[in-house]
Amino acid sequence: MSEITKVALDAMGGDNAPKAIIQGALDVITKRQDIHVFLVGKEKIIEEELNKHEYPKEQISIVNATEIIETAEPPVMAIRRKKDSSIVVAMNMVKTGQADAFVSAGSSGAILVGGQVLVGRIKGVERPPLAPLIPTKNGVSLLIDCGANVDARPSHLVQFAKMGSIYMKNVIGIDNPKVAIVNIGAEEEKGNALVKETFPLLKACEDINFIGSIEAREIPHGEADVIVCEAFVGNVILKLFEGVGSTLISQIKNGLMTNVRSKIGALLVKPTLKETLKKFDASEYGGAPLLGLNGLVVKTHGNSTAKEVANSIIQCVTFKEQRINDKIKETIQKKVE
Amino acid sequence: MSEITKVALDAMGGDNAPKAIIQGALDVITKRQDIHVFLVGKEKIIEEELNKHEYPKEQISIVNATEIIETAEPPVMAIRRKKDSSIVVAMNMVKTGQADAFVSAGSSGAILVGGQVLVGRIKGVERPPLAPLIPTKNGVSLLIDCGANVDARPSHLVQFAKMGSIYMKNVIGIDNPKVAIVNIGAEEEKGNALVKETFPLLKACEDINFIGSIEAREIPHGEADVIVCEAFVGNVILKLFEGVGSTLISQIKNGLMTNVRSKIGALLVKPTLKETLKKFDASEYGGAPLLGLNGLVVKTHGNSTAKEVANSIIQCVTFKEQRINDKIKETIQKKVE
16 A cells, blocks of 8 residues: 655635635545545634544644734745644644645745744755646646745746756656746847846756747747746736636636627537646646645645535645655755755 | 838738738738838849739839848857848838838847837937737737837836837727736735845836736736736747647647547637637737837738738738837827937
8 A cells, every 4th residue: 555645734824714625635545545634723613614524534634823914914924923823833734744745725925934934845955936827728837936935046047947847847747748948038148137147047047958049928838837937927917817817717708708609608518618628737636836845835826616625635646756855955055955 | 091001011021921921911901901012122032023913003012131140159150240131121111201110920029129229219209119919818008118128117117107108008909908917826926136126116107007017927817908918028928828728728639539439629719719729829910019119110920820810910000000109209208208
């Protein structure tokens, strides 16, 4: 039998907590025996929710945490002051090795700060990037970095490329993943100071399959598997991706309701439309990992459903099984030593 | 009778040149007598194309230019060497006052460089931003800057906000346009170094209606009329907007063709779908102006249709009638003196 993966799950984080979060945990443990989930949060609330369900009791533990970090709170302060919050308690479990991974739909800021401050970076990793998957024509691409650490240096971006490649190869299963840097033109001499400095470093890097620049227009086509950028640009790409997609879809749906003819048409196209839009939903791959930490931290969407939570837990198993952190250590420390 | 607006049109630029470009010019002059178009490019080719049409001859002149700047050419070199290219010849016409404006679907790089080097900046303008309109739920927003000058300073962004406000008010007709800066969170303390430095300057600026930060997710909702950012980020937003939209639409269209039921549905929804997607096309407002120059330079899409060219020419008339450059001078020089 394979080893047990221990996942600390933030039962209090996200718009649909605790119901959808706990549901996600139960969905996954009823299918897989190699997972133990620690539900971290207010004991009574979690118990009450658990009591509504039948489930394999030996795969779930409750870890009491009396405080909650709200999304609007300044992250650094929140992490420092709310020692008994679900995020801080769960992060400490990863730090001490009680849990292999932490999954949360809670405050992005607190998760990013806590990851660095509490869980800590792998030796040699300069910055832990947040790396969500975005849907493309061909499947998904890893957008790295979308975190809170803006104004990156070229050496950070090179590490992002390496860590992203390891993740895409071993967790998503893409052989020899193609790496590109976000730029405003295809030519090597284009770009801002950061991109111009980083480009030759990526080109010279032996650990990755660098294919050059990618313009934002090409990102949805899926020609690169690992899309490297600094966090400000990454954040803009990630959020615009979601914003344009959802706006366009809602406009189309509203448009279809304007007359009888199109309403009938809408009924007929609904199943295939749903199928198409499902392809544009990356949540079946889980949440966004914060890479380069001594453990795994996964940030899921604030509005995560049980499905996204369940997939994020499975992602933690793959991450552990594939020894991603050992592979990151090997690659990053090779150059440091 | 109102004054004549003289527009130099690059007959050689863009994927559909010269046919669609010339068609656009003819479409507009047959409707409006207050416009004179100089078709700049290879005389014989233009003449041949013109001979296929009936049109008011007194509103069109051909200006011979024997060279063409290709999209792939390094812009600075091209502008310097190809003195008899359509872009250089037309830009010089704007500089000397023979034309009020220049419209081109040709090389973005050459147009941006030529605008600065040949047409020249209004005194006090630090950088001329390229400011395309992007479609939103509510209409359009001006995205400023999407040009070639990356790594901007805070003072540049403040000028972009002022020039963008003047344009949206007087050309697009939006009263007291709302200005926002692209950021990765709504709070004032968020952002990269550039945004953090620029935010208080925009807040203190009396000439604009600053509403704070805008996250990329909110851009398609149209809550800001003028969206300020430096050119690298602007370029990413513009191209991703187009990329996500077109990918999603093509996926939906392909999806609808997968079975008989959805094919029938597709026939029924086609008219309203077309109507909805039309709203997501900003080309009815013309092309992207390069603001802050001694004259007007408008960059249209490389694949511009006759309609986009015609609308860009009308945009030049409004720009002149509304004395946009006088208004930019007043606002920018007020602080300089």
